[in-house]
Amino acid sequence: xxxxxxxxxxxxxxxxxxxxxxxxxxxxxxxxxxxxxxxxxxxxxxxxxxxxxxxxxxxxxxxxxxxxxxxxxxxxxxxxxxxxxxxxxxxxxxxxxxxxxxxxxxxxxxxxxxxxxxxxxxxxxxxxxxxxxxxx
Numbered sequence: 001x002x003x004x005x006x007x008x009x010x011x012x013x014x015x016x017x018x019x020x021x022x023x024x025x026x027x028x029x030x031x032x033x034x035x036x037x038x039x040x041x042x043x044x045x046x047x048x049x050x051x052x053x054x055x056x057x058x059x060x061x062x063x064x065x066x067x068x069x070x071x072x073x074x075x076x077x078x079x080x081x082x083x084x085x086x087x088x089x090x091x092x093x094x095x096x097x098x099x100x101x102x103x104x105x106x107x108x109x110x111x112x113x114x115x116x117x118x119x120x121x122x123x124x125x126x127x128x129x130x131x132x133x134x135x136x
Contacts, residue, residue: 029091034124035084045134053106060086065095071107083122111135
């Protein structure tokens with residue numbers, strides 16, 4: 001009888017462990033990643049208080065499951081750090097081949113204080129694109 005009292009809980013624990021560890025979780029439907037920006041186009045001099053555009057160029061992905069998501073901006077004094085984010089949707093049944101590009105996607109910026117500003121575009125490789133602009 002003592003053997004049965006010890007074996008039953010141990011067996012239940014083993015079965016519970018096997019049952020929960022064999023389950024596979026569904027993959028996350030979307031995966032965000034930092035885009036490799038090849039280049040940017042922005043004026044060297046802009047007017048204070050007047051919005052201007054920064055145009056971004058680069059490859060987002062190689063099939064239609066990749067798409068642009070958002071620009072993230074961080075302002076620290078006269079330094080502006082920008083990240084271009086994309087997302088990959090792995091729930092699609094088919095992802096037709098296509099070259100998905102930033103293709104001059106614009107980010108509108110408005111700087112109200114005159115001076116020199118440093119733009120830094122973060123890259124997934126750890127490098128960054130730097131550009132200095134003058135706000136008059």
